[in-house]
Amino acid sequence: MICKVCNQKAKQIFTAQILNKYDIKYFHCENCGFIQTEEPYWLNEAYAESINISDTGYMQRNLILSQKLTILLALFFDKNKVFLDYAGGYGVFVRMMRDIGFDFYWDDKYTANLFARGFEYNKQPIEAITTFESFEHFVNPLEEIEKMLMFSKNIIFSTELLPQPIPDPEAWWYYGLDYGQHISFYSFKTFQFIAKKYNLNYANLGCLHLLTEQKVSNLKLKILKFSKFGLHKFLQKQFKSKTWEDYLKMSTRK
Template sequence: MAMDCLVCNGRSESFARATILARHEIEYFRCSDCEFIQTETPYWLDEAYDSAIVSTDVGLVGRNAAFSKIVDRTLRLVMPGVQASVDYGGGYGMFTRMMRDRGHDFSHYDPYCENLFARGYEVQPGAKQFDLVTAFEVFEHMADPHKDLKTLDALGANWIISTRIVPDPAPQPDQWWYYVLEGGQHIALWSHRALQSIASQYKRHLTVTRRGMHVFSQEKLNPFLLRTVVRNRSIRVFDGFRKRKSLLQADAQRAIERTRRRVA
């Protein structure tokens, strides 16, 4: 059995079978061209998304803290021209809040999860064009990648995303934790070649890093500088360079004013 690859439209052959959500036996397919791994048509998603954030994702807070530091450095040291940004698939709004606390003008977009920490900064696709779109732990959830990618393309000139690249050789589902079989939400697993295919199709330059953060940029970046910035220990000396004033106090005042208007 074979399927059309959802990324490059190549031929995806049956690759593996596994049990997800402790009850559904499903099939995985791997593209012979771009090496993208996709599941069969994911009929189980309503069940998998009974909660937008799975209970086993205990790394959520730590991941947001780590990526907020990395993206803060990236914007100050590698992409200083970026002004307005949006976090796509931003979950509870934690990353948007952390980035605004660091002085970066971030907005939030996620139609599937309650925004708890960045209320008042929600946007809708098409509302405006941003300099940057971040999308952390989003790519592996894409049932129709090009539908989401077209939205990213329309939202912003540059993208910073996170996803784990499939090792070579590609592991079976019981050999790699990133399949997240107990959650059932990881239905798209990206190879380096699949990410390169996306960069080519959407006319971006791709820079891959070892920490799972990857940049699609309209202008070619310095890959050595970017990878240095992403390495946490080697770049701490520059944490005060081009530091931006926190938006925390201004946002708190705006929240107070919104509350007053509602009760007036």
């Protein structure tokens, strides 16, 4: 099988059962470190519900990300510009960020916008894109990345990096075998390859990642750790929440 990231030959490394019924082949590319499944013919079934029932960390993840992104966007981007949450799910993150005071908008082809209705993306110029727990869902990663780069050269995203050595199917929860939506898995080497291909800079913050036009020093990025000590609360004082403003806008909308 040909690697969907670097176009080199990928070698089958194991077979795993997805959705308790389909025996699926997984392929590893030694050139860029990417792992992909065989062509995912089961996705219509896997996406009967776009947010899987076992994602019990959905709300907690959005809360933690809103704290970290408050620090990141306030310190390293133009906080007064427009931001887009790509593959934004139910709109929880967009609503949280607007409640803080960031001008965030929502876009998702597969999930109903429940919490950020009225703030769907409408071709505004974008300072940076956020996209959380989506890279592992991409059937064709480069196509999705290129779509995002049409909006902004700054992409902030989350996904779990492949452990080393590569774990067996039963040894790593992130393969997501029970719900079958995770089909693409990335190593540090993979994101370095992607960054070089698109003339971007890559920075790793654990499960949070940056692909950006301008290089952000690792020393400065360590400040994100201070979210544990309430730095986000201090920075939020610089903003005016959009909650009431959004209410007025939506209540008079026809």
